[in-house]
Amino acid sequence: MSLRIAIVTDDPGWHGARLRAAFAARGCAVRLVSLRECRLETGPGAPGVWLPGFGGRLPDGVFVRGVPGGSLEEVVFYLDILHGLRELGVPVVNDARAIERTVDKGMTSLLLHRAGIATPPAAVVTGAGEARRRVLEARARGGELVCKPLFGSQGEGVVRVTEPDQLPPAAACRGVWYLQRFVPVAGRCHDWRVFVIGGRAVAAMRREGEGWVSNVARGGRCEAALLDDTLRSLAEGAVAALEMDYAGVDIIRDADGRAWVLEVNSVPAWKGLQSVCSLDIAAALADHCLRRCAGAPAALEALP
Incomplete structure (x- = not known):
């Protein structure tokens, strides 16, 4: 049957x-x-x-x-x-537990940090005053923040923040600001999407954007990428920490070459990745x- x-x-x-x-x-x-x-x-x-x-x-x-x-x-x-x-x-x-852990960027950051996975420091705060204070602290250290919707994907609503006035208003983020440290890279903005199935990294692509956001949905270009030991171990470790069957893991390398997990997607698209890899991803799933x-x-x- x-x-x-x-x-x-x-x-x-x-x-x-x-x-x-x-x-x-x-x-x-x-x-x-x-x-x-x-x-x-x-x-x-x-x-x-x-x-x-x-x-x-x-x-x-x-x-x-x-x-x-x-x-x-x-x-x-x-x-x-x-x-x-x-x-x-x-x-x-x-399952719902994996989706809940990853659709909420704050919980994702917390669980990755707890598991010792390299991920940019992040804070989730309520109150415009506290959000502005975080921006000023980052600026004093010579850094920047990225403000993302707590629930969101494909780069929509993501704002790079160097001044408090660049923060989205409370209504736009429903009174909750997710603030992640901006990771500068060498050369043009780029990152990697690593696809993990059943605990194993099976494919990867490098994405490069015209601006500072490289999501394929936002116009980023993709090309096949070698799954080196760093990308593989970091992506597999992130998925294990979040207890997922499969995931798309977004990884960035800073100007010094250190790799960081930016996000983990529990319902990832793979059309762009499929266009540059030989693995039949739907069949593997x-x-x-x-x-x-x-x-x-x-x-x-x-x-x-």
Whole structure:
């Protein structure tokens, strides 16, 4: 009997098509699922978590390609669906715990620092006065800060700050400022994206931007990169510290050549990386997910 796999996404696009084809090529029955359409259901004969297209039964595995935004209550509910699936014995890649650790940049920085992973010093503060004080402290040391949305990706809303007046207003960052030390590099702005699956770094690319942000989504150019020992060990260590099935790890080297982990993405895009590497990334992700399914206890079909 073929395994039933749910791919969680609201915008299948290129990535959803690649994943669907990879799972189908391995004999799986695949369904694209939006968390907006899922339900928590308890009571006699109820599945606990209901997903559309599975006839009231639980899937054999879930691959998370995207979590929709919304109100606090909506986002908590979407994550509760993923938490519930895990509690019911369904392998979820990446699960809600990993997503929570990485969608929140402050928690990511804390956990990386705690694990001894080289990551630029960061502070998360409330209050415009405290944020301004941090900028002045950095300026006094001859440094700069990068202010990022606490929840955000693809370089959107990122601001390089040298003066307090450059800080986003409270309304723009919802009263919370995430401030990370700016890491200057030698030459044009560039960094590395390392893709880790199942604890192993499998591919990497070098990204170079026109300005100081090098994300591919912001116009950065990508090229294949050699996975040297430093990139490999730093990326694998970061993913291990955050307990993730797979991730895109952004690494930068400062002007002295020291490598730092900037961010870890639990729902990374890989279209740019796929264009410069020979590994079939969707196939590798599907294989890892299926290995998780094979090693998991049978999912509970219903709550008592």
